[in-house]
Amino acid sequence: MTTTGPRPRRPLRLLVGILVAVVVLCCCGSAGITGWLLLRPGIDTAGKVDFRNPLAVPPLAPSRIDDEGRRVFDLRAQAGQRDFGRGTATRTWGFEGDYLGPTLRATRGERVVVDVVNGLPEPTSVHWHGMRLPAVMDGGPHQEVRPGATWSPTWTVDQPAATLWYHPHPHGKTEEHVYRGLAGMFIIDDERESALPLPRDYGVDDFPVIVQDKNFDRDGQLRVTRNMFSGIGTLGDTLLVNGTVAPYLDVTTERVRLRLLNGSTARTYDFGLADDRPFALIGTDGGLLPAPHTTRRITLSPGERAEIVVGMRAGERVAVRSFPPALGNVFSDRFTGGEDTFDVLELRAAGTLAAAPDLPNQLVPVKRIDPASAVTTRSLDFAGRGINGKSMDMGRIDAAVVRGSVEIWEVTKLDGTPHNLHVHDVQFQVLTIGGEPPPPHLAGWKDTILLPDDDTVRIIMRFGDHADPNVPYMYHCHLLYHEDQGMMGQFVVVEPGQSAGTPPRGGAGHSHGQ
Ligand SMILES: [Cu+2]
Numbered sequence: 451m452t453t454t455g456p457r458p459r460r461p462l463r464l465l466v467g468i469l470v471a472v473v474v475l476c477c478c479g480s481a482g483i484t485g486w487l488l489l490r491p492g493i494d495t496a497g498k499v500d501f502r503n504p505l506a507v508p509p510l511a512p513s514r515i516d517d518e519g520r521r522v523f524d525l526r527a528q529a530g531q532r533d534f535g536r537g538t539a540t541r542t543w544g545f546e547g548d549y550l551g552p553t554l555r556a557t558r559g560e561r562v563v564v565d566v567v568n569g570l571p572e573p574t575s576v577h578w579h580g581m582r583l584p585a586v587m588d589g590g591p592h593q594e595v596r597p598g599a600t601w602s603p604t605w606t607v608d609q610p611a612a613t614l615w616y617h618p619h620p621h622g623k624t625e626e627h628v629y630r631g632l633a634g635m636f637i638i639d640d641e642r643e644s645a646l647p648l649p650r651d652y653g654v655d656d657f658p659v660i661v662q663d664k665n666f667d668r669d670g671q672l673r674v675t676r677n678m679f680s681g682i683g684t685l686g687d688t689l690l691v692n693g694t695v696a697p698y699l700d701v702t703t704e705r706v707r708l709r710l711l712n713g714s715t716a717r718t719y720d721f722g723l724a725d726d727r728p729f730a731l732i733g734t735d736g737g738l739l740p741a742p743h744t745t746r747r748i749t750l751s752p753g754e755r756a757e758i759v760v761g762m763r764a765g766e767r768v769a770v771r772s773f774p775p776a777l778g779n780v781f782s783d784r785f786t787g788g789e790d791t792f793d794v795l796e797l798r799a800a801g802t803l804a805a806a807p808d809l810p811n812q813l814v815p816v817k818r819i820d821p822a823s824a825v826t827t828r829s830l831d832f833a834g835r836g837i838n839g840k841s842m843d844m845g846r847i848d849a850a851v852v853r854g855s856v857e858i859w860e861v862t863k864l865d866g867t868p869h870n871l872h873v874h875d876v877q878f879q880v881l882t883i884g885g886e887p888p889p890p891h892l893a894g895w896k897d898t899i900l901l902p903d904d905d906t907v908r909i910i911m912r913f914g915d916h917a918d919p920n921v922p923y924m925y926h927c928h929l930l931y932h933e934d935q936g937m938m939g940q941f942v943v944v945e946p947g948q949s950a951g952t953p954p955r956g957g958a959g960h961s962h963g964q
Pocket of ligand 1: 635868929933
C-alpha cells in the first residue's frame, strides 16, 4: 500500500506531449509526413455503411443438469474460418464454432460447470469476466489449458442479474486470442430482474451486441497491427457486430434491449443513435441500475458492458453509431481512436410493432458500500506498461486481501495514454472521480472503468469469501496489448491473519488436463 500525495500531473502530461511531438518530428524527418500524420482525418463511416447483412445472434449454449444438479456447458475452443463478406476464407478461432461463442445463461443460485476443451494448437484459458468465483476457477494466466486438455471449472453463481462475458486470458497472448475471435457472453438471471417489465426474450426483443474492430490484410486475414504513435495495440478500420460486417437488425417490438459489449482489444466507443434520440441505460457491467437513466451517449472502453433500451416507431430505420470518444488527450486522440466515428448496426423496425410496456421508474436497489467499512486503501498508478512502476510477474503477489473485506482503491493514470482498470472477482462502486460523485452511468456495479486523465478514480469493493493464499486473481488494464505487455498485478484473497503464499510457477505448465 502506498499513500497518495499530490502529483505533478498536468506538467508531466505536457512534457510527455512535447516529447512525443519531438519524437514524431525526428522519426518522420519530413514535414510532409508529419503534417499528414497530424492533419489526416479520423475514420468516419457515418452514413457510408450499407447494412447488407442480418445481424448474427450467438445461439444460447445448450446445457444439461448432471447427477449433482449442476448445469453443465460445453465450450470447445477451436480453429475455423469464416467469410466476412470479402469473398475470402478468413482464418479465425471460436468457441463451439468458427468465430465468437455461444451465449451462456444461468440463474443466480445455480451451480454451473463448464467443460472447456482446448482444440487449439497452443495453450489458452477462459476467464469469466465479471464473475465472483474462486481464484482457481477464474481462468486467468494461472489456469491455462494445454492443447487437447479439458478444464472443468465449477462454481455457484451468486451475484445479481447481469451481462458478463468470457474470453481467453493466457499469459502475454490475450490480445491475439481475443482478436482471432475467442469471446462470448454470459448472462446471469435473477428473480428481481425477471419480475421487472423489461424486454428479455433472447433474440426477439433482447440482443447481444458484441462490437469489435478489425483489420483485414490483402489476403483477407485478420491482422494484429501496431501504430507506433498510439502505443495502445491494434485499432481496426472495420467493425464486426457479433461477427457480422455491416449488420442490420429487424426489430419487431416497440422497445428493444441491446446488451452492448465492447469486445475490442483496444478501441473505446461512445455509442448513441445516429438521429441523436435518447435511450434508456438500464444496466452496467455488474447489473441493473437503480433506475433507468435517459441519455444520448454511453462510452464503453474494452471489456465494459451496457444494457440499453431503445424505443422504435413502426417502419423506421436508425443506426447505432459510435461517436468520437473523449479519451482525454488532444494529442493522443489522433492515434488512439478519439476522432473516429463508426456506423455500428442499423435497427429496422417492422411495419407493425408488438406493444411493449413502459419502462419501470425503478429497477433494483443498489446499496452503496459505506466507505467507513473499508479496512484498507490502496493506491494504483498507471503509467507506461506498469502499475506502480511494476510489470506483471506471475510469481509475485502484489496484494493480499482479507476474504469478505471492503477496500478502497485509488487509481490514477499518469501518462496521458488511454488505459482502463479491470478487477477480477468483484463488482465495484465508484466513490469519486476527480473528487466528484460518479455520473449516473458510473453509479451502478462496475468491473471495468476507463481511467480519465489527471483525475483519480476512487472505487470501493467487497471481496469474495473464497480464500486461497496461493492462487491469485488479476487486476489490469483491459487494453489487451497493455495487459500482455505487463500492465497487470495479482492479488490473493486470504483468511484473516493469513499471509500471501506462493503462486504456482509458470502458466502453461499448470493447465488442468483430465
Ligand atoms: Cu492500458
